[in-house]
Amino acid sequence: MNIKDLHSVYFIGIGGIGMSALARYFKFIGKNVGGYDKTESPLIKELxxxxxxxxxxxxxxxVPEHYKNPIGTLVVYTPAVPIDHTEYQYFVNRGFEIYKRSAVLGLVTNHSFCLAVAGTHGKTTTSSILAHLLKEAGMPITAFLGGISEDFNSNFLLEGTEVSVVEADEFDRSFLQLTPNIACVTSMDADHLDIYGTSEALVQSFNDFAGRLKANGKLFVRKGLPLDGITYGIADGSDYCIENLKIENGAYLFDLVTPEETFKGVRFSKPGKHNLLNGLVAFAMALQTDAPKQGLVDAMGTFKGVQRRFSYRLRSDDFVFIDDYAHHPTEINAVYEAIEEMHPNKKVLAIFQPHLFSRTRDFIDDFAKSLEKFDSVLLLDIYPAREKPIEGVTSEWLLQKINNPKKKLIAKSGLIEEIKKQAPEVLVTMGAGDIGLEVVKIEKEFAHEN
Structure with missing residues (x-):
């Protein structure tokens, strides 16, 4: 496929965060862009x-007629689209160029200096930090992100085409379509077992991804992961390491030690050690480009964040509202630790919407242990996404396993009343489903009172 020969690109599932970034790219370079999605969303309205x-x-x-000519038309689909989808079948049966999103991302980035961020957690934040650093340092980059960056209010950035920043998604082994120059692996916790079957198969896929690096490529690996690479960590003797860490005015201040030199007094404002590690590896990756070093150091201090990644929605002396995309026990633990660090001794109410029946089933005990740490817990029903229900797998089952007397299964319609009743000092909403729509309602209601 030669991108120059295309005149139209049609997306089946255009509203997905990764799909919409690619759609923006093709529109930017002058192609006709259209598509289908199940429901309208704020992101689709922007498209x-x-x-x-x-x-x-x-x-x-x-479907407009100019997408029905196989010559010069590319069709992009997401793995979430069912095989019997009418439009998908139409394009497959008529000889169209039809590719998964990941394959197109590989084609688009293959001729650039590609920096790819992999890991079961932290991909979106790390790639967003990396894009921010390189943009602020004046590098000619294109970035495809899995979330909306608060720094440029988009999941897509085009400042040039010489350097690309991409998320290397392990779901459906999508990242094996990429051939990066520089890559990192932030984490390798068991996840997507509906795809992989076993955690061993997941680990093997990360090894396969490491083998996709171009000649003379570099792989950065969080210290302790079972992968060979350049290590990074906090005060643990890694190749790239944070030392002398302290908190000052709600931000981290530290020295950043590399094999070549030490950068003193680096500032980073995103709460949580997990986010600090994301910032560290993004900085390490950015150093492998021609970006001016001082520009990268300065940009570390100005990174705002990613929507729904430990995002402060409301903040006053007596009430803090945080929203996070956390949908795995490890991510919930990271959110809890960040709240404990930044808001110690506060009464915390957690609202969680489980994502996928299979993930809830596979990690039911771990979910219970991570959620019971909060002072009180409200559970919403499981968000099914691409899945059909699994018998016996419900939020009620998870609720029973949570060892905390202050727990409750609740409908979305009752959330605001229950929050008022409990009067928490810190409220945190978590989940990867449609809980984000409730976040807006909660923010609007409590903005008057604080």
């Missing part, structure tokens, strides 16, 4: 406002 043709019914009659 429509940007000139993309999008509809919400699986119906070929709604």
């Amino acid at each position: 429509v406002e940007g000139g993309m043709e999008i509809h919400y019914e699986d119906n070929m009659e709604l």
Whole structure:
């Protein structure tokens, strides 16, 4: 496939965070861009406002004619699209160029100096930090992100095409479509067992990803992971290491030690040691480019964050509201630790929406242990995403396993009343489903009172 020969690109599942970033790219370089998605969303509204043709019914009659010519048309689909999808079947049966999103991302970035961020947790934050650092340092980069960066209010950045920043997603082994120059692995916790079957198979896929590096490529690995690479960590003697860490005015201040030199007094404002590690490896990766070093150091101090990644929605002396995408026990633990560090001795109410029946089943005991640490817990029903229900796997089952008397299964409609009743000092919402829609309502309600 030669991108120059394309005149139209059609996306099946255009509203996904990764799909929409690619859609923005093709629109930016002058292609006709359209697509289908199940439901309208704020993100899709932005795409429509940007000139993309999008509809919400699986119906070929709604697809504009200029996407129905196999010559010069590329069709991109997400693995979440069912095999019997009418539009998908139409394009498959008529000889169109049809690729998964990951394959297209590989094609788009293959001729650039590619920096790829892999890991079961931390991909979006790390890649967003990396994109921010390189942008602020004046590098000619294109970035495809899995979340909305608060620094440039988008999941896509195009400042040039010489350097690319991408998330290397392990779901469906998508990252094996990439051939990066520089890569990192932030974590390798068991996840996506509906795809991999075993944690050993997941680990093997990360080894396979490491083997995809271009000649003379470099792989950065968080110290302790079972992968060979350049290590990074906090005060643990890693190749790239944070030393002399302290908190000052709600931000981290530290020395950043590399094999070549030490950068003193580096500032980073995103709470949580997990985010600090994300910032460290992003900085280490950025150093492998021609970016001016002092520009990278300065940019570490100005990174704002990513929407729904430990995002402060409200903050006053007596009430703090934090929202996070956490949907795995390890991520919930990281959120808890960050709250304990930044808001010690506060009464914390956690609202959690489990994501996927299979993930809830596979990690039920770990979810219970991570959630019971909070002062009180509210559970929403499981968000199914691409899955059908699994018998016996419910939020009620998870609730029973949480060893904390202050727990409750609740409907979305009752959230605001229950929050008022409990009057927490810190409120945190977590989950990867549609809980984000409730976040806006909660913020609006409590903004008047604080």
